Amino acid sequence: MITAAAKLKRAQQTKTIRAAYDAAILNPEVATTINDLSFHLAPKSDNDKLRGKVKKNGRRQQVAGTISGRQTCPLSCAWINKCYGKFGPIDYHWGAVTDGARKNPSQAKPIKFDELITGIKALPASAMIRFSQVGDLPGDGRDLFYAESLKMLAAADHLAAAWTYTHYADSLDNLRAVRRLNKFAKAAVNLSANNDADADDLIARKCGPVVSVVAADDARKTWITPGGNRAVVCPAQLREIGCGDCGNGRPLCARKDRDYIVAFRIHGGGTKYVQAASKAFQLPTAKRNG
Numbered sequence: 610m611i612t613a614a615a616k617l618k619r620a621q622q623t624k625t626i627r628a629a630y631d632a633a634i635l636n637p638e639v640a641t642t643i644n645d646l647s648f649h650l651a652p653k654s655d656n657d658k659l660r661g662k663v664k665k666n667g668r669r670q671q672v673a674g675t676i677s678g679r680q681t682c683p684l685s686c687a688w689i690n691k692c693y694g695k696f697g698p699i700d701y702h703w704g705a706v707t708d709g710a711r712k713n714p715s716q717a718k719p720i721k722f723d724e725l726i727t728g729i730k731a732l733p734a735s736a737m738i739r740f741s742q743v744g745d746l747p748g749d750g751r752d753l754f755y756a757e758s759l760k761m762l763a764a765a766d767h768l769a770a771a772w773t774y775t776h777y778a779d780s781l782d783n784l785r786a787v788r789r790l791n792k793f794a795k796a797a798v799n800l801s802a803n804n805d806a807d808a809d810d811l812i813a814r815k816c817g818p819v820v821s822v823v824a825a826d827d828a829r830k831t832w833i834t835p836g837g838n839r840a841v842v843c844p845a846q847l848r849e850i851g852c853g854d855c856g857n858g859r860p861l862c863a864r865k866d867r868d869y870i871v872a873f874r875i876h877g878g879g880t881k882y883v884q885a886a887s888k889a890f891q892l893p894t895a896k897r898n899g
């Protein structure tokens with residue numbers, strides 16, 4: 610039963626999201642079709658958090674990484690414009706990808722969607738890929754582009770592992786789209802929750818695996834959420850490994866059938882803001898039905 614106070618808060622929250630969207634569509638930079646977006650593909654990411662650190666048969670696991678323009682970020686995201694992607698070198702690269710043009714050759718090279726698909730299909734079968742190290746699934750900030758998202762994820766069906774995360778869990782349409790993406794592509798689309806309660810809500814919706822965040826100084830390695838779900842901290846935050854080494858060749862974030870939450874201790878640039886937003890986030894159910 611939703612109380613009157615909850616309904617009011619829901620209405621306010623929905624109004625805020627829609628106002629942000631309406632303001633954004635006045636901005637000529639907002640994406641209306643996939644052609645408005647740019648991406649970046651690093652076939653062998655040099656991101657230490659991604660590539661394998663442990664050598665097997667003399668080699669480290671190859672993990673490709675992509676970047677999607679900022680226009681893909683859902684306006685409802687609790688930490689939009691304040692996440693780690695807005696701080697440090699990644700912001701420098703993300704800006705070029707968002708603009709579709711480099712101001713400096715040292716920035717990430719933006720490519721259009723068709724080139725991204727060709728590049729992903731050309732990756733060797735032994736490689737893994739993590740989509741959208743910053744940015745989200747192709748979308749316009751309010752609705753994800755289902756057909757293009759599926760095309761992008763399915764291009765990685767031949768790879769050893771593929772995964773991504775999305776904050777497009779702010780409407781029933783987006784949730785249904787994520788459920789279908791998880792059904793039809795091999796890649797795992799993790800729903801990004803803002804805290805334990807949000808994670809419980811997303812798990813109950815059965816749209817895909819769920820990840821969440823906890824405070825930077827939270828010392829727990831595993832726990833049970835208020836909703837009775839098990840959460841485990843990302844192994845790379847507990848020992849010296851990269852995603853390429855995680856889960857013995859089956860990275861936890863690529864396991865769409867897992868029955869536990871992967872939790873990240875908030876870290877990097879934006880920690881203070883993300884922690885505050887995570888703590889303040891409430892009423893996920895009301896938000897998603899708004």
Ligand code: SF4
Binds near residue numbers: 845853861863871
């Ligand atoms: S749980 Fe594994 S795959 Fe996911 S971010 Fe951590 S190391 Fe990478």
